[in-house]
Amino acid sequence: MTTTPDRQLRSVPLAQPDIGPEEIALVNEVLGSDALAMGPFTEAFETTLASAVGRRFGIACSSGTAGLHMAVAALGIGDGDEVVTTPFSFVASANCVLYERATLRFVDIEEETLGLDPTQAEAAIGPRTRAMIPVDVFGHPCRIDELERLADQRGIRLIEDSCEALGSKLGGRPVGSFGDASVFAFYPNKQLTTGEGGMVVTDDPELAVIMRSLRNQGRDEDGTWLRHVRLGFNYRLDEMSAALGLAQMRRLDDLRRGRDRVVAAYAEALADMEWLSLPAVRQGATVDWFVYVVRVGGGVERDRLIKQLASRGVPSRPYFSPIHLQPYYRQRFGHAEGDFPVTERIAAETLALPFSSRLSLEDIGRVAEALHISADEQRGR
Numbered sequence: 001m002t003t004t005p006d007r008q009l010r011s012v013p014l015a016q017p018d019i020g021p022e023e024i025a026l027v028n029e030v031l032g033s034d035a036l037a038m039g040p041f042t043e044a045f046e047t048t049l050a051s052a053v054g055r056r057f058g059i060a061c062s063s064g065t066a067g068l069h070m071a072v073a074a075l076g077i078g079d080g081d082e083v084v085t086t087p088f089s090f091v092a093s094a095n096c097v098l099y100e101r102a103t104l105r106f107v108d109i110e111e112e113t114l115g116l117d118p119t120q121a122e123a124a125i126g127p128r129t130r131a132m133i134p135v136d137v138f139g140h141p142c143r144i145d146e147l148e149r150l151a152d153q154r155g156i157r158l159i160e161d162s163c164e165a166l167g168s169k170l171g172g173r174p175v176g177s178f179g180d181a182s183v184f185a186f187y188p189n190k191q192l193t194t195g196e197g198g199m200v201v202t203d204d205p206e207l208a209v210i211m212r213s214l215r216n217q218g219r220d221e222d223g224t225w226l227r228h229v230r231l232g233f234n235y236r237l238d239e240m241s242a243a244l245g246l247a248q249m250r251r252l253d254d255l256r257r258g259r260d261r262v263v264a265a266y267a268e269a270l271a272d273m274e275w276l277s278l279p280a281v282r283q284g285a286t287v288d289w290f291v292y293v294v295r296v297g298g299g300v301e302r303d304r305l306i307k308q309l310a311s312r313g314v315p316s317r318p319y320f321s322p323i324h325l326q327p328y329y330r331q332r333f334g335h336a337e338g339d340f341p342v343t344e345r346i347a348a349e350t351l352a353l354p355f356s357s358r359l360s361l362e363d364i365g366r367v368a369e370a371l372h373i374s375a376d377e378q379r380g381r
Contacts, residue, residue: 276298
């Protein structure tokens, strides 16, 4: 006799890439060709994405981290320079500064956008400041327009970490079009995936030439074999990944509609949970959602909630853990609790729920049910 498994035994997927026949066809086309690296699909992917965000040049690379590193290196930021950035981000946006032996100046975030606070950023700029790296967190544009004006006024460089925000806009202007260079990432949980991969976009032809060299072991502009004109890295993106990215670019509107469907379903399913703060899109912004992050309050303990949800087959994650409180940063720089209070308070409340363009209404219902039951258990109801 066949029995139907208890639905609670199946875990809701935390994230899922959305791969269809278009992606498979283009990757197979690469596999049937003679070019598996630095070929026509990489060039097409670069041109298509750069054009979509209003930039002249795209430089595909092996990860968003690699892209951030290339941008810092190409701008000549190094020993003796300071870079203003946020502690509320994935660690790569700070590590890329340390790779080039520059000095970090963390600045606290603001409540509404979870991005770099422009007022505090301006106060942090000093005679050694060479650049700012603001981050568009969870797909939500930070006050990047104000930070761009500030950078221009103070004569410093601006690298926009838009790794989580492909497709988002501020005032109708695409995220990724601000500053000297912007960086995207294509990990499997991003709006667009290449498996691993990233891209830097810029309007500066000189920066583009330098970054193409940096990703290719420091070779010259023609990629001459065994001729290396600068210290470079192996940050290339392979052709299979580029083909996957190109197919995803062609489907980007459909992928966005899938994520918007899930966001709307969550908003309805979680509306009566007064102890949750749901993510909101601020006026003038358009968000292409990367993750769905809520904030836990009302007497419900976030870390206990994570364990309760897991026991019910619903994975969730704290998002982010402040960079300045990571063990390496504590040990090297002496950071401690209280250094950046807004970042620390928000980081203690945030919770990433299962999210992808493929998430079913049934699974969204399971997440909502698990949240209800778990919160009631904590509050003795």
